[in-house]
Amino acid sequence: MEHFTPVSALIGGVLIGVSATMLMWLNGRIAGISGVFSGVAFTEPGDRAWRILFVVGLIAAPVFYSVITRSTPAFDITGNWPLIVIAGLLVGFGVRLGSGCTSGHGVCGLARLSPRSMASVGLFMIAGMATASAARFLVGG
Amino acid sequence: MKNNVSALIAGLVFGLGLTISEMINPAKVLAFLDIFGDWDPSLALVMGGALAVTALGYRLAWRQSKPFFASRFNIPGNRKIDVRLAIGAILFGIGWGLVGLCPGPAISALMIGGAPAFVFIFAMITGMGVFELFERAEKLRRPKLPLA
Numbered sequence: 001m002e003h004f005t006p007v008s009a010l011i012g013g014v015l016i017g018v019s020a021t022m023l024m025w026l027n028g029r030i031a032g033i034s035g036v037f038s039g040v041a042f043t044e045p046g047d048r049a050w051r052i053l054f055v056v057g058l059i060a061a062p063v064f065y066s067v068i069t070r071s072t073p074a075f076d077i078t079g080n081w082p083l084i085v086i087a088g089l090l091v092g093f094g095v096r097l098g099s100g101c102t103s104g105h106g107v108c109g110l111a112r113l114s115p116r117s118m119a120s121v122g123l124f125m126i127a128g129m130a131t132a133s134a135a136r137f138l139v140g141g
Numbered sequence: 142m143k144n145n146v147s148a149l150i151a152g153l154v155f156g157l158g159l160t161i162s163e164m165i166n167p168a169k170v171l172a173f174l175d176i177f178g179d180w181d182p183s184l185a186l187v188m189g190g191a192l193a194v195t196a197l198g199y200r201l202a203w204r205q206s207k208p209f210f211a212s213r214f215n216i217p218g219n220r221k222i223d224v225r226l227a228i229g230a231i232l233f234g235i236g237w238g239l240v241g242l243c244p245g246p247a248i249s250a251l252m253i254g255g256a257p258a259f260v261f262i263f264a265m266i267t268g269m270g271v272f273e274l275f276e277r278a279e280k281l282r283r284p285k286l287p288l289a
Contacts, residue, residue, distance in 0.1 A: 003172060005163065009183040012162020013190020019155035020191065021198025026147040028208035028215050031155065033245040038269045053145050054152035058249045061156020062165060066253070073160050075254045076168035078240055088247075088261040090236030092268020095244060096276075098229020099217070102243045103155075105230075106188055111195035112216070119222045120230040127234025132174035135239060 020108055023054075032104020033058070034095035098124075144210035156249045162187045165250040167241030174238050 020031040027050065029036075040051045062073050078084065095101040098120055100109060105124075109117020163169045164187055173184035207213055237243050242250075242261055250258045 003169075003179065003181045003183075005181075005183050006186055009162045009186035010190045012158040012160070012164065013187040013192075014194050015154050015158030015161065016187065016191035017158075017194025017198060019151045019158060020195040021202065022147060022154065023151045024199055024208065024214065025202035025205075026151075026209045026211075027144045028211040028213055029148075030216065031151065033155075033243075033248065034269075037244060037248060041266065042269065042273055050145050050148035053149040054155075055248060057149045057152020057154075058156040058159075058245070059251050061153050061249055062160045062253045064153065065157060065160045073250075073253055074163065074166045074168070075250055075258070076166055077242070077254070077257045078167075079257075081260065084240055084257055084261050085264045087236040087239035087242065088264025089268040089271070090232050090239070091243060091247075092236075092265035092270075093272050093275075094229045094231070094233030094236055094268070096229070096269050096272035098226050098233055099219075101233060101245070102188075102237075103245050107191045107195050108199075110192055111199050114217070115220050116217075116222055116226055120226055123227055123230035124234035124237065127231045128174045128238035129176050131235045131238025132171050132241070133177050133238075136175055136178060 016103075016107060020103075020111070024108075030104055030108045032100050032108055034101040035099075035104055038096060094124075147210060155245070158187075158191070159246050159249050165246040165253070167246075170237075170241035170243075170246070174241065 023029045023031045029050075036051050036054050040048060040055060043051070066072050091101075098105075100117070100120060102124075105114075105117040105120040110121060159165045162183065164184065169181065170184060172179065172181035202208070203214065233243075240261070244265065247254075247258065247261050247265060251262060254261075
């Protein structure tokens with residue numbers, strides 16, 4: 001556990017919670033990223049502007065952070081292109097079929113004690129852990 | 142208009158949370174998911190912290206009859222756990238465990254993640270598009286249910 005970063009993890013978590021609270025209190029919306037994002041492309045135009053702006057804020061954040069702290073946030077990913085493509089396809093299809101991801105089910109759904117979200121989080125955590133653990137043995141690393 | 146400004150700020154705050162907690166780094170996420178490796182429990186604290194604040198924040202927000210910049214609270218009413226939910230969660234979990242990216246961090250990392258981030262987002266949008274086609278095909282195939 002030498003890489004454990006409890007302080008930054010908690011600060012980041014609190015910020016995510018503040019964001020989810022803002023979006024509910026001010027806009028009456030669930031801060032589910034997959035729902036907000038897919039709605040940019042696949043929803044009625046009248047409901048699009050706030051979604052685009054939320055996504056813009058999300059993308060601008062690490063850039064903003066870099067400028068202020070004069071450091072680039074780390075982004076270390078596997079160099080295996082087919083794996084990245086397959087992962088992206090599974091994530092995109094899965095979050096739509098399952099009506100949410102880590103934010104919508106994991107944070108917002110659990111916060112409102114939704115039984116669907118509890119089931120979803122249990123399943124995607126188990127699937128994610130099984131896959132990540134198995135992948136290290138198969139692909140190596 | 143006001144709801145657009147609040148959405149922009151909420152997106153920025155969310156992204157800063159992901160950045161500060163290093164959740165936009167796929168390696169950091171995989172270090173949590175790979176429980177048999179050199180396990181890093183940071184992600185659990187990120188989710189726990191976010192969950193605690195959101196649970197409290199939602200309860201405070203819902204004391205009002207409606208949100209500040211909208212006519213009503215838009216909350217999913219479906220409480221039934223079905224096969225679609227389960228298969229969707231499992232497929233998403235597998236994709237997440239393969240490279241360590243879920244939608245929030247993937248989108249947030251677009252400007253710092255180089256080509257892999259773009260390729261992942263492109264594949265993710267394609268996956269969402271495939272779902273839309275699947276959804277339309279399902280609707281055509283299924284006989285129209287009488288309105289209850």
